[in-house]
Each structure stands twice: as structure tokens, then as C-alpha cells.
Amino acid sequence: MAIDQNHLQALKTISGKKSYSDDQAVIAPHVIEPRGKFSGKTALLLMPDSKEIVSEIVSYCYAHDIKIVPQGGNTGLVGGSIPDSSGNEIIISLKRMNKVLAKDPLNHTMTVQSGVILIDAHKLADTINCQFPMHIASEGSAMIGGNISSNAGGINVLQYGVMRDLVLGLEVVLPNGDIWNGLTGLRKDNTGYDLKQLFIGGEGTLGIITAATLKLFPRHKQKNTAFVAIKNMKAAVELLALARDISGDSLIAFEILPRIGLDFTIKHMPGCRDPLSERYDWHILMECATSLERDLLDLEAVMEKILETAMEAGLVLDGVVPKNVAEMRELWNLREHMSEAQKHExxxxxxxxxxxxxxxxxxxxxxxxxxxxxxxxxxxxxxxxxxxxxxxxxxxxxxxxxxxxxxxxxxxxxxxxxxxxxxxxxxxxxxxGIGILKVAELERYKPEIDLKVMRDIKKTLDPKNIMNPGRIVR
Ligand SMILES: Cc1cc2nc3c(=O)[nH]c(=O)nc-3n(C[C@H](O)[C@H](O)[C@H](O)COP(=O)(O)OP(=O)(O)OC[C@H]3O[C@@H](n4cnc5c(N)ncnc54)[C@H](O)[C@@H]3O)c2cc1C
Missing domain, CATH: 3.30.70.2740 (Alpha-Beta Plaits)
Incomplete structure (x- = not known):
């Protein structure tokens, strides 16, 4: 049954002018996910610009059993950020909640609203001589709230962990409309259950994240990349151990690219080329980075040592080290376009x-x-x-x-x-994550006790099942 027109009107009024759309042309990109595997429909897209308005909207939905899909940059790959095809779910997009709330360089933290785009979070951190180290290929569109809700990983997990490791505090509008203020920059706080962990990776099923306090790190002063050919997978994991051992823990990325993936990328993605003159089956793209100045640690020498040792051990067959930032970008493009290139096959x-x-x-x-x-x-x-x-x-x-x-x-x-x-x-x-895509798989593989605890948590926080229903747990 479609959502009652009176409810839609009431939600538009709460959201305020310019903060909603019922125009299907505007809504269209919000109801399809990046791979095109899932699409849905909705009568209303809400774009509130404050936690108070999010709270009012959610309270109204809770009172009237209206289902909500929270949405960030809509780059998620499991169908969790788009409404289903019933037309009975509204979208709350966080895209207008994109302000920085606080920067604390001495605490190495910043607090931002959840609609800040990841690449803008990098720039904000940079203004206080820090870095926010979460990097994913979708960083030009994905938003902090979406990154947190999906517990995003990316290319620097090796050194900095997943999103869960990068969040110190959260502010969340709960499914009944209450605002939970858990914004804190504390690194130590053992006062009972760590509630924020429920919402990190919660895929919008337990509440809407409106702001977050993020951990920052000293900026990198040196970065060294290498693209190498390896014999097989055994060599890949041995090279990883060797590189970690030699690098003084400065290894931040270690990615694998197979021959076939490289061929697809070179064939279909303009500007991509094979950096090596011979053809090999497997390649590793690895990167070391440090906040130390070169006179304290020469990262170039570190990378040379890794490659030299690996070649002597027969782990690396061939390789190239970029001479400048443009060449380094070319190497990363090969990795970042690998998924896109497959669409052409x-x-x-x-x-x-x-x-x-x-x-x-x-x-x-x-x-x-x-x-x-x-x-x-x-x-x-x-x-x-x-x-x-x-x-x-x-x-x-x-x-x-x-x-x-x-x-x-x-x-x-x-x-x-x-x-x-x-x-x-x-x-x-x-x-x-799980989203819609892997709900059945989760039910098949997760132990029953895990599923029961997850469902109990969902029922406690969202007894009316209005918040991203059917995602993660049914
Ligand atoms: C080209 C490409 C490369 C990618 N690479 C990676 C990668 O390397 N690593 C990785 O982990 N992922 C990757 N992804 C997946 C995706 O970009 C991440 O999951 C990202 O964190 C999602 O952010 P988003 O803002 O787009 O969230 P959305 O897609 O909008 O939403 C994701 C989920 O979070 C919920 N949600 C969104 N915002 C909020 C909020 N404020 N409060 C509560 N719930 C919310 C949604 O309901 C949905 O369930 C990639 C995607 C693409 C298209």
C-alpha cells in the first residue's frame, strides 16, 4: 500500500522547503545502486540539514509506521542504500549535512556531520596538518556516515584499520526519533558497553548517524610505491611478510592484480597501460609511507631494500618504481579501474x-x-x-x-x-556489508546464536522495524 498523501505532505512540511523532492527525475539516481544490480522506488526523498529535523522526521515516521532508508553517497555495493520496489520506503539523504563541527589538532580529531564526502574529510584534516587515512576508490562520492555505517575498508587498512578503528564518537538519531549524543574524542572510555560499535557497520538498520568524531594522524611526508610481478600466490603472501618486516611498519597498502584483470583494464580503460614490458600472471601494487622526514628515514632506500631482498629470494620477478606522482597515479589507476573494466566483459x-x-x-x-x-x-x-x-x-x-x-x-x-x-x-x-544482497547468505552461514543476538538488538532499538527494514536481518 502506498504511503498516505497526508503523511507525505506532513514529512515535506517538517523537512522544509528545498529539503525534499518528489520529482522522479531528481529521485532517479537515488533509487539505483552503482552496479545497477538493484533498483527501487520511492515517493519522497528528504534532505534535512540538521539533526533536529532528522529527529522530527524519524519521530513522525515512527509514530506512523513509515519505513526509512538512510542514504549517504549511494556507492554501497549490497543494495542497502536504496528503497525496495514497493514504493513504501522514504529516503533520508544526509547530503546536506556536510559541515565540519570541530577540529582539534592537539587531540588529533575532527568532528563532522555525516554528509561530508570522504574526499572533503581528507581536505579538512589537511587544513590542520593531519590526515584522515581512509581511502577508497569511491571517495569522491561516498560520505562519512555511509563509510561508518558500512564499516568501510579500503586500501590503507593494513596500517590504519577499518572505519571502526577510526571513529571515536558518534551522534545518532534512533528509530524512535531520540537523539543519542555519543560525540567524544576520548581514546579511553571504559564506562560500560561501547554503544557506537552497534551503529558502525549497522548499515542504517539501527539509526541514522548525523555526526562523527574521527581519529586523525600525522601527515605523510614521504610515500613510495612499487608495482611488481610475482610468480604465484604463495610468493605474494611471503612478499607481504617480508615487506612488513623490512619496512619498519611503514607498509600502508598491498594489493593484488591478476593478469586477466590487468588485460581488461588496459583494453577498456582509456590511458591505462602495462607498466612492465613482459607479461606476468600476478602483480602486487604496494606502498610505504611515513610521517618521518627523509633525513630520519629514507623511504626510497627502504623500498629498494624490500625489492632487492625479494628478488634475491625469488619472490619478485620484475618491477617498476614510479619516478613521480603522475606515474604513481597511473599505477593506482590500474587498481582502481579494475572493477569498472569488468563491466565491459x-x-x-x-x-x-x-x-x-x-x-x-x-x-x-x-x-x-x-x-x-x-x-x-x-x-x-x-x-x-x-x-x-x-x-x-x-x-x-x-x-x-x-x-x-x-x-x-x-x-x-x-x-x-x-x-x-x-x-x-x-x-x-x-x-x-550485507545489505539486501547477502541476507540469505548470512542466514545460511552465521551461527544461530549470532543471528538471535543481532535480531534481539534490532528489536530493542527498532521495535517497529522502520529503519532500513530487511537489510542485514529479517
Ligand atoms: C568504485 C567503488 C569502489 C569501492 N571501494 C570500496 C573499498 O575499497 N572498500 C570498501 O569498504 N567499500 C568500497 N566501496 C563500497 C562503498 O563505497 C562503501 O561501502 C562506502 O563506505 C559507502 O558510503 P556511502 O556514503 O556511499 O553509503 P551509501 O551507499 O549511501 O550507504 C551504505 C549503507 O549505509 C547506510 N547509511 C548511509 N548513510 C548513513 C547514515 N548517515 N546513517 C545511517 N546509515 C547510513 C545506508 O542505508 C546503506 O545501508 C566501493 C564502491 C565503489 C562504487
Missing amino acids: GGSVKHDISVAVSKIPEFLERATKAVENAMPGIRPVPFGHIGDGNIHFNLSQPVDMEKQDYLAKWADLNRTVHDIVVDMGGSISAEH
């Missing part, structure tokens, strides 16, 4: 898995064999954050298959891969 079935780093070679061998047995001609493109044990095990369709026929096998292929992941003690969602 027809259907792609995605997996965002993690296992212990030491088990990556075994996982890749088992999973590749299993999907090739299940579907001859399938083209695995495993790439990503191998330094964190996180592989985007994407599967491009066989060349001679219809895209729709291939995508119809999505769930079967997921099952094949996820069974292996779980058998190896891994996770079926390393960094993208």
Missing part, C-alpha cells in the same frame, strides 16, 4: 571475501578449481586487498554465454565460493 558475479592472509593461496586454488568445474569457460578475476586477506573474487562470464543466463547463476556461484570460504574460517563479506 559482460556479466560479473561478485564476491567480497576474506580469509587469514596465510590461507589466501589455498583459497584461490580451491575456489578457482570449484568455479571452473561448475562452469567451464568462466573467467575468475581475483583482485584487491590481499594485505588484509580480502579478495574481490569476481567472476566474469564465459565469452560465449548470454549475460542474463550467466547472471541467473549468481546465487549458485556464490554458494560454491562461500562454502569454501566458510570451511576455511573466512568471511563472506569482508568490507561491503
Whole structure:
């Protein structure tokens, strides 16, 4: 049943002029997710600009059983940020809540509203000689509230952790409209349950994050990148251990790029080229960074030492070190366009898995064999954050298959891969979350006691099930 017109009018009035849209042309980009796998509809997009208005809207929705989908930059990859197709869910976009509330350089923190775009958070930190170290390819659109709600990972987890490690305090509008003020810059606070942890990675199912206090770090003064060819996965994990050992813990990124992924990227993404003259099966893009001046630590020498030792040990077959920032960008473009490039090769079935780093070679061998047995001609493109044990095990369709026929096998292929992941003690969602996409998979693999506790928490905070219903837990 569609939302009553009187309710829609009341919500527009609460939100205020210019803070809503019922124009379907304006709403359109808010009801489709980046991969185009999910789309939905809504009669109303609300864009409040203060926590008080968010609270009033949510209170109204709570009183009248109106379902809400919180939305940041809408770059999430599991269908959690868009409404379903019933038309009964409204969107609350945080995009107008994009102000900085406080900067505290001596505490190495800043407090921002949740609609601040990630790349703008980087610039804000920079104004006080600090850095905010969360980096993802979608940082030009993804917002702090979305990053927190999805507990985003990205390329620097190796050194700085996931979003959970970067948040000190939160302000949240709870499903009944109450405002919980947990904004604090404290690094130590053992006064009972740490409530903010419920909302980090909560995917908007327990409340709407309106502001956050973020941890900042000293800015990098040196950065060194290398793109190397390696023989196989075993060499990759051994190189990681060696690089961590030699780098004085300055290794911040360690990403894997397979031959096929590199070929797709070079073929389909303008300006991309193979940095090496020979063809190799596997490549690692790694980066060291430090806030130390060069006279205290010569990072170039550190990278040289890593490469030299790795070559002597037979781990690295070939490699290149960029001479300037432009060349460094070129290398990172290869990594960042890898997902996009796969779109040009027809259907792609995605997996965002993690296992212990030491088990990556075994996982890749088992999973590749299993999907090739299940579907001859399938083209695995495993790439990503191998330094964190996180592989985007994407599967491009066989060349001679219809895209729709291939995508119809999505769930079967997921099952094949996820069974292996779980058998190896891994996770079926390393960094993208559950959303709508993986609800059934979560129910299959999470122990019943975990699911029960999660449902109990949901019922306690959101007894009317109005906040992003059906995402994570049903
Ligand atoms: C090209 C590309 C690269 C990516 N790379 C990475 C990567 O390396 N690592 C990674 O972890 N992810 C990655 N992602 C996924 C995505 O960008 C992240 O999950 C990001 O953190 C989502 O932020 P967002 O603002 O777009 O959130 P949205 O997509 O708008 O929302 C994500 C979830 O959070 C909820 N939500 C949003 N804002 C709030 C709020 N204020 N309060 C409560 N709930 C809220 C939504 O309801 C939804 O469930 C990538 C995506 C793309 C398109």
C-alpha cells in the first residue's frame, strides 16, 4: 500500500522547503545502486540539514509506521542504500549535512556531520596538518556516515584499520526519533558497553548517524610505491611478510592484480597501460609511507631494500618504481579501474571475501578449481586487498554465454565460493556489508546464536522495524 498523501505532505512540511523532492527525475539516481544490480522506488526523498529535523522526521515516521532508508553517497555495493520496489520506503539523504563541527589538532580529531564526502574529510584534516587515512576508490562520492555505517575498508587498512578503528564518537538519531549524543574524542572510555560499535557497520538498520568524531594522524611526508610481478600466490603472501618486516611498519597498502584483470583494464580503460614490458600472471601494487622526514628515514632506500631482498629470494620477478606522482597515479589507476573494466566483459558475479592472509593461496586454488568445474569457460578475476586477506573474487562470464543466463547463476556461484570460504574460517563479506544482497547468505552461514543476538538488538532499538527494514536481518 502506498504511503498516505497526508503523511507525505506532513514529512515535506517538517523537512522544509528545498529539503525534499518528489520529482522522479531528481529521485532517479537515488533509487539505483552503482552496479545497477538493484533498483527501487520511492515517493519522497528528504534532505534535512540538521539533526533536529532528522529527529522530527524519524519521530513522525515512527509514530506512523513509515519505513526509512538512510542514504549517504549511494556507492554501497549490497543494495542497502536504496528503497525496495514497493514504493513504501522514504529516503533520508544526509547530503546536506556536510559541515565540519570541530577540529582539534592537539587531540588529533575532527568532528563532522555525516554528509561530508570522504574526499572533503581528507581536505579538512589537511587544513590542520593531519590526515584522515581512509581511502577508497569511491571517495569522491561516498560520505562519512555511509563509510561508518558500512564499516568501510579500503586500501590503507593494513596500517590504519577499518572505519571502526577510526571513529571515536558518534551522534545518532534512533528509530524512535531520540537523539543519542555519543560525540567524544576520548581514546579511553571504559564506562560500560561501547554503544557506537552497534551503529558502525549497522548499515542504517539501527539509526541514522548525523555526526562523527574521527581519529586523525600525522601527515605523510614521504610515500613510495612499487608495482611488481610475482610468480604465484604463495610468493605474494611471503612478499607481504617480508615487506612488513623490512619496512619498519611503514607498509600502508598491498594489493593484488591478476593478469586477466590487468588485460581488461588496459583494453577498456582509456590511458591505462602495462607498466612492465613482459607479461606476468600476478602483480602486487604496494606502498610505504611515513610521517618521518627523509633525513630520519629514507623511504626510497627502504623500498629498494624490500625489492632487492625479494628478488634475491625469488619472490619478485620484475618491477617498476614510479619516478613521480603522475606515474604513481597511473599505477593506482590500474587498481582502481579494475572493477569498472569488468563491466565491459559482460556479466560479473561478485564476491567480497576474506580469509587469514596465510590461507589466501589455498583459497584461490580451491575456489578457482570449484568455479571452473561448475562452469567451464568462466573467467575468475581475483583482485584487491590481499594485505588484509580480502579478495574481490569476481567472476566474469564465459565469452560465449548470454549475460542474463550467466547472471541467473549468481546465487549458485556464490554458494560454491562461500562454502569454501566458510570451511576455511573466512568471511563472506569482508568490507561491503550485507545489505539486501547477502541476507540469505548470512542466514545460511552465521551461527544461530549470532543471528538471535543481532535480531534481539534490532528489536530493542527498532521495535517497529522502520529503519532500513530487511537489510542485514529479517
Ligand atoms: C568504485 C567503488 C569502489 C569501492 N571501494 C570500496 C573499498 O575499497 N572498500 C570498501 O569498504 N567499500 C568500497 N566501496 C563500497 C562503498 O563505497 C562503501 O561501502 C562506502 O563506505 C559507502 O558510503 P556511502 O556514503 O556511499 O553509503 P551509501 O551507499 O549511501 O550507504 C551504505 C549503507 O549505509 C547506510 N547509511 C548511509 N548513510 C548513513 C547514515 N548517515 N546513517 C545511517 N546509515 C547510513 C545506508 O542505508 C546503506 O545501508 C566501493 C564502491 C565503489 C562504487
